[in-house]
Amino acid sequence: MILVKNKFIFTGILIFSISALLFAYFVEHALKHTPCNLCLIERIPYVITIVLTLLVLFFNKYEKIVLISIGILFVFGASISFYHFGIEQGFFSESLVCDLGENNKAVSAQDLLKELENKNISCKNVTFRIFGLSLATFNTIISFIISAIMLRVGINYDKN
Secondary structure, eight states: OHHHHHHHHHHHHHHHHHHHHHHHHIIIIISOOOOOHHHHHTTHHHHHHHHHHHHHHHHOOOHHHHHHHHHHHHHHHHHHHHHHHHHHHTSSOOOTTTOOOTTOOOOSHHHHHHHHHHOOOOTTOOOOEETTEEHHHHHHHHHHHHHHHHHHHHHTGGGO
């Protein structure tokens, strides 16, 4: 029974992570919304979760460690997303991660053209919303929920 329950959890988190990344790439490429650096960093927990989940599903080992690891990854994801949300709302100022290139001073016309080609996107500008909420807002909520579920299942793994 435990094995079936855990396979269901791993399969669910795998499908959700793949869906989340596919949606992010759809918004980026099909809808032409260029992500900022924090948006790209927020994808990391999903990519690592896909790899870890596939390893568990194929090799049936280290389930508890992977459950807790995924929980910790999504704590990281929730933190980064909350920080991004705070930047969007004006609670926090942009950091070096956002790297707007404001410190670079174009001396010539060619330098200015090179700066414009970089297309750095500000972390505070929301270019895509669903129901009036930014993707960073959704990611904060979703990452927090996933981290809570995965950590709880991982910690209670031996009790089941």
